[in-house]
Amino acid sequence: MNYFNTLPLRKKIEELGHCRFMEASEFSRGTEALKGKKIVIIGCGAQGLHQGLDLRDSGLDVSYALRDSAIQEKRASFKNATENGFKVGTYKELIPSADLVCNLTPDKQHHNVIPQIMPLMKKGAVLSYSHGFNIIEEGQQIRDDITVIMCAPKGPGSEVRAEYVRGFGMPCLIAVQADHDPEGKGWDYAKAYAAGLHADRAGVLESSFIAEVKSDLMGEQTILCGMLQTGTLLGFDKMVSEGIEPGYAAKLLQYGWETVSEALKHGGITNMMDRLSNPAKIRAYELSLELKKIMTDLYRRHQDDIISGEFSSTMMKDWEAGDKDLLTWREETGKTAFEKTAASDAKITEQEYFDRGVLMVAMIKAGSELAFETMTASGMKPMSAYYETLHEIPLIANLIARKKLYEMNRVISDTAEYGCYLFANRCIPLLQDFMKKITKEDLGEVYGAGKGNGVDNVKLIAVNKGIRQHPTEIIGAWLREHMTGMAEIAVATK
Numbered sequence: 001m002n003y004f005n006t007l008p009l010r011k012k013i014e015e016l017g018h019c020r021f022m023e024a025s026e027f028s029r030g031t032e033a034l035k036g037k038k039i040v041i042i043g044c045g046a047q048g049l050h051q052g053l054d055l056r057d058s059g060l061d062v063s064y065a066l067r068d069s070a071i072q073e074k075r076a077s078f079k080n081a082t083e084n085g086f087k088v089g090t091y092k093e094l095i096p097s098a099d100l101v102c103n104l105t106p107d108k109q110h111h112n113v114i115p116q117i118m119p120l121m122k123k124g125a126v127l128s129y130s131h132g133f134n135i136i137e138e139g140q141q142i143r144d145d146i147t148v149i150m151c152a153p154k155g156p157g158s159e160v161r162a163e164y165v166r167g168f169g170m171p172c173l174i175a176v177q178a179d180h181d182p183e184g185k186g187w188d189y190a191k192a193y194a195a196g197l198h199a200d201r202a203g204v205l206e207s208s209f210i211a212e213v214k215s216d217l218m219g220e221q222t223i224l225c226g227m228l229q230t231g232t233l234l235g236f237d238k239m240v241s242e243g244i245e246p247g248y249a250a251k252l253l254q255y256g257w258e259t260v261s262e263a264l265k266h267g268g269i270t271n272m273m274d275r276l277s278n279p280a281k282i283r284a285y286e287l288s289l290e291l292k293k294i295m296t297d298l299y300r301r302h303q304d305d306i307i308s309g310e311f312s313s314t315m316m317k318d319w320e321a322g323d324k325d326l327l328t329w330r331e332e333t334g335k336t337a338f339e340k341t342a343a344s345d346a347k348i349t350e351q352e353y354f355d356r357g358v359l360m361v362a363m364i365k366a367g368s369e370l371a372f373e374t375m376t377a378s379g380m381k382p383m384s385a386y387y388e389t390l391h392e393i394p395l396i397a398n399l400i401a402r403k404k405l406y407e408m409n410r411v412i413s414d415t416a417e418y419g420c421y422l423f424a425n426r427c428i429p430l431l432q433d434f435m436k437k438i439t440k441e442d443l444g445e446v447y448g449a450g451k452g453n454g455v456d457n458v459k460l461i462a463v464n465k466g467i468r469q470h471p472t473e474i475i476g477a478w479l480r481e482h483m484t485g486m487a488e489i490a491v492a493t494k
């Protein structure tokens, strides 16, 4: 049963808006609450492996409980854990002595996994999640003596590790589930968990399971994955139809998202737009306004379906059908011309990715502002919407640079992958007419080459104002001031 839908409106609003930026001083005890405690992670995939490596490097005692078949067949999860020197055991061997059990199995498995592990957990143990789907959308019941917490990194597992290794961290939302903190230790555990991932170096929000799940689903379906998939597939076909060499088009898209969105991390949309020439900036701004107009209803539809539970019930029907839709969509994506075209070895400089990628910049701007606006209009707070949109875009774009859309959809959760295809399959037809007006100058060639940097002052001032006054820029500037340790990512191609 959908837990969110059982709540009175007052409670829904309160939980959706639960968001407080946690000060560095609140993490002064670091990982102390978890020191000497047995942490058992279930599942050793995208989040499981990388969180485990971070927690161990932070001096904590981590081992992995895997299902019997994974151990017997020495599957990837078993290899991930053992080759990294972790202790591995069955549920029966490891869970009874665990102080903290981290459920890092795929969301679609939670309703199977939790009933298996719950009887094995010792009295008063803590159960943690990195996403609220099972508790909120499925209404999973947990034993009364168990404390239920969340530490949800706002980025892919591989990047949770990469940011830690770079000396920074991944922003996290932490939460303690309502009525599931019988000993009052939930927040201490959640804070220590976040500190173990070095999330406090990037920003930790005190949140709720509800705020996390409703914002996370929205971000991943729209701007983070669905929009990048949409822009990539449409952009590639457009460039090729305009006579741009396919290998070059593939390269511009594969590495372009990563390169242009890196500018976001450091200076938000303002900085990304400032990387364009004046005429290109005005063009990107105008395209982004048009895109926002066309896509507003689609973004709202996705958020509305997430809030009402329509999205989760549709996806759960697909789980019951053996992932019929998911697997079809995955296969279709694999067969697209973009996925099948290898990037050429043509040299594209870092600046050229901006100059030749005006449409990509416009899509990132439109998509991230729209997702931010839609989330905040639905009761989620700006800080949380910022992490879920702007901060995370480059972290997802990195995955496309590595191995195209395949890599993005492989690394993100099953829930995100499903939502990504769902959105892209709706957005691609919606943007057909818009794409007819797109020229090679908007994507593929240098915008306004040879025409100089001159523009109308009044227009430029209005555009700059429009960019800088967006609420995502206001909260972003404040949050970035707290991210002093952020390290630059080495962009794949410069």
Ligand SMILES: NC(=O)C1=CN([C@@H]2O[C@H](COP(=O)(O)OP(=O)(O)OC[C@H]3O[C@@H](n4cnc5c(N)ncnc54)[C@H](OP(=O)(O)O)[C@@H]3O)[C@@H](O)[C@H]2O)C=CC1
Pocket: 042, 043, 044, 045, 046, 047, 048, 066, 067, 070, 075, 076, 077, 078, 103, 104, 105, 106, 107, 109, 112, 113, 130, 131, 152, 153, 154, 155, 156, 157, 158, 411, 412, 413, 414, 415
């Ligand atoms: N992917 C990401 O980057 C992010 C994920 N999250 C959340 O983290 C959680 C984990 O997701 P993610 O890391 O993507 O998951 P993965 O799909 O990467 O990993 C799943 C792991 O769980 C194991 N597993 C699968 N099915 C079962 C089962 N029935 N019983 C026991 N173990 C099983 C798999 O091993 P084996 O099959 O060998 O048993 C595998 O090691 C989810 O709640 C997700 O929403 C949050 C933020 C980002």
Ligand SMILES: CC[C@](O)(C(C)=O)C(=O)O
Pocket: 153, 154, 155, 156, 157, 216, 219, 220, 224, 225, 396, 411, 412, 413, 414, 415, 416
């Ligand atoms: C963007 C997808 C994500 O929410 C994530 C990496 O944060 C996921 O579920 O994988």
Ligand SMILES: [Mg+2]
Pocket: 153, 154, 155, 216, 220
């Ligand atoms: Mg997420």
Ligand SMILES: [Mg+2]
Pocket: 131, 216, 217, 220, 413, 415, 416
């Ligand atoms: Mg997610």
